[in-house]
Amino acid sequence: MTALADILRRQISMTGPLTLAQYMTACLLHPEHGYYTTQDAFGADGDFTTAPEISQMFGELIGLSLAQAWLERGSPDEFVLAELGPGRGTLMVDLLRATARVPGFHAAARLHLVEASPRLRALQSDVLGPFKPVWHNTIEDVPTDLPMFLVANEFFDALPIRQFQRDPKGWREVMVGLSDTGGLTLGLSAPAPIEMLDHRLDDTEEGGIVEACAHGTAVVDAVAARIAKNGGAALIVDYGGWRSVGDTFQAVRAHKPVDPLAEPGQADLTAHVDFEPLAEAAKANGCGVTEMTPQGVFLERLGITQRAQSLAAGLRDAALTDHVAAHRRLTHPDEMGTLFKVLGIHARDDSPLPGLESHDA
Numbered sequence: 001m002t003a004l005a006d007i008l009r010r011q012i013s014m015t016g017p018l019t020l021a022q023y024m025t026a027c028l029l030h031p032e033h034g035y036y037t038t039q040d041a042f043g044a045d046g047d048f049t050t051a052p053e054i055s056q057m058f059g060e061l062i063g064l065s066l067a068q069a070w071l072e073r074g075s076p077d078e079f080v081l082a083e084l085g086p087g088r089g090t091l092m093v094d095l096l097r098a099t100a101r102v103p104g105f106h107a108a109a110r111l112h113l114v115e116a117s118p119r120l121r122a123l124q125s126d127v128l129g130p131f132k133p134v135w136h137n138t139i140e141d142v143p144t145d146l147p148m149f150l151v152a153n154e155f156f157d158a159l160p161i162r163q164f165q166r167d168p169k170g171w172r173e174v175m176v177g178l179s180d181t182g183g184l185t186l187g188l189s190a191p192a193p194i195e196m197l198d199h200r201l202d203d204t205e206e207g208g209i210v211e212a213c214a215h216g217t218a219v220v221d222a223v224a225a226r227i228a229k230n231g232g233a234a235l236i237v238d239y240g241g242w243r244s245v246g247d248t249f250q251a252v253r254a255h256k257p258v259d260p261l262a263e264p265g266q267a268d269l270t271a272h273v274d275f276e277p278l279a280e281a282a283k284a285n286g287c288g289v290t291e292m293t294p295q296g297v298f299l300e301r302l303g304i305t306q307r308a309q310s311l312a313a314g315l316r317d318a319a320l321t322d323h324v325a326a327h328r329r330l331t332h333p334d335e336m337g338t339l340f341k342v343l344g345i346h347a348r349d350d351s352p353l354p355g356l357e358s359h360d361a
Contacts, residue, residue: 004033004265009178017175017187020249021160021215024269028158029116033265036117048252048268050154051237051295051336052091055326057311059094061302062235065354066095066149067102069233072351073147079232080148081109084139084219085155089124095151096131110134112142139222148232150223156238156278157270159215163249166200166208167191174209176261184261203243211244211271217281224285224345233353234345240273241341242292248272275343282345290344290356296337299330301355 008026012018018026028035051058070079083092092111099105111133115121121135136142163174169191179185200210223234240248251260253267260269279289308327315323331337344353352358 002033002263002265004030005184005263007033008176008184008264009182012176012178012184017177017189019162020174020176021162023176023264024158024160027264027267027269028160030265035265035268037119038265039268048255050087050091051330051340052087052094052153054329055323056094056097057304057307057327058299058330059091060098060307061299061304061355062091062151062153062237063095063098065235065302066151066233067099067105068354069346069350070105070108070149071102073231073233075104075108076147076231077104077108078110078146079108080112080143080146080150080226082112082114082139082142082148082150084114084150084152085158086113086115086124087120087154089127091151091153092124093127096128106131110143110146112136114139114142139219142222142226144226145230147230148223148226148234150232150234151237152219152234153237154239156213156216156219156236156273157240158268159213159219161211161213161249161271163209163211163247164194164197166204166206166210168206170194171197171210184264186261204245208245209247211248211274213271213274213277216273217277220278220281220345221285224282224287227345227347228286231347231350233347233350235353236273236275236278236343236345237295237340238273239336239339239341240275242274243276244272244274273341275341279343286348288346288348288350288352288358290342290346290352290358293342293356294333294338295340295342296331296333298342298355299337304331 086092111131113124113133114136116137164171165188170193172188172191175187175189176184177187197210204210248271249260251258251267251269258267275292282289312320312323329335344356346352
C-alpha cells in the first residue's frame with residue numbers, strides 16, 4: 001500500500017467515492033506522492049517509451065512540418081513555439097536541431113512549455129536552457145498575442161477522464177470507492193441523465209462504456225482560440241481513435257500493464273484519446289482541422305524512410321539494427337504506426353500542416 005493510497009482511502013471514507021478524473025489527477029499530480037512528481041517515467045529504465053525517445057527522426061520531422069507551416073504563413077517575425085507535456089525535452093531538442101537551418105525560424109521563436117511537474121521542468125531546463133524557455137502550468141497561461149505553433153505528443157492520453165456505463169435510466173458513472181476490506185475498488189453511481197452524453201444514446205447499448213475528457217476539449221479550446229485569432233498551427237499526436245467506445249483506462253509500470261488501483265502514484269495512468277471532441281472543439285473555435293491520420297502515414301508523407309536511409313549510411317552492427325527497429329516501431333501498422341494518430345489544427349483560411357490532409361466534415 002502506498003502513501004497516496006492511504007490518503008485516498010481516508011478521503012473516500014470522509015467524503016465519498018471519487019470519479020476516475022479525480023483519482024487520475026491525484027495519482028499523477030499529487031504534490032508529494034504523484035507519479036510525475038516522484039517517478040522517472042521515460043525511456044528503457046522508466047515505465048514507457050515515447051516516440052521521441054525511440055528515434056531522433058520523430059522530433060526532426062515534427063519540427064520540419066511546423067517550420068514549413070511557419071514559412072507558408074509568411075514567416076512571422078515573432079511567434080510562440082509551444083509544447084504540451086514536454087517530458088524530458090527530447091522532442092523539442094530534436095525539433096530545434098532540425099530547424100536550425102530554416103532562416104529566421106529560431107530568431108522568431110519564443111519557446112513556451114506547458115509542464116506542471118517541477119522535476120520534469122528541471123530536466124527540460126538542462127537540455128533547453130539555451131533557448132530560454134518559459135514554463136506554464138496550463139495552456140491558458142501561454143501568451144495570446146502572437147501566432148502559435150504547437151506540438152502535443154502523448155499529452156492528451158494522460159489527462160483525467162470520466163467513465164460512464166449506459167443504463168436504461170441514463171448513465172452510471174464509474175467511481176473509485178472502498179471495498180468491504182478497505183481497499184480501493186471500482187463501483188458505479190446511481191443512474192442519471194448526463195446531458196453531455198445525450199448524443200451517444202443513439203450509438204451505444206445498455207452496459208456500454210463511454211469515456212469523456214472535459215480537460216482535453218478545454219485545452220483545444222484555448223489552443224484553437226489562439227490560432228484562430230493570430231494564426232499558427234498545432235499538431236496533436238497520441239494513441240486513440242474517433243469516438244470513445246469501451247473501457248480504455250489503464251496503468252503501466254516498467255513497460256507492463258498493471259492494476260490501476262494497486263499502487264496509486266507508482267504507475268502511469270492513461271486512457272485512449274477520443275479525437276472526435278478535440279476536432280469539434282477546434283472547429284467550434286473557428287479553426288480548420290485535418291483528417292485523423294495514422295502516425296505511420298504522417299511520418300512517411302514527411303519522408304521518414306528517406307531520413308532513415310540517410311542516417312543508416314553512417315551506422316554499423318548493433319547501432320544499425322537498433323535504427324532499423326526504431327523506424328519500424330514508429331511507422332509499422334503492427335506497432336505505433338496505426339495505434340497512434342495525428343490531428344492538425346490550423347486557421348480556417350490556411351493550408352493543412354505538411355503531412356496531413358484537410359477534413360471537410
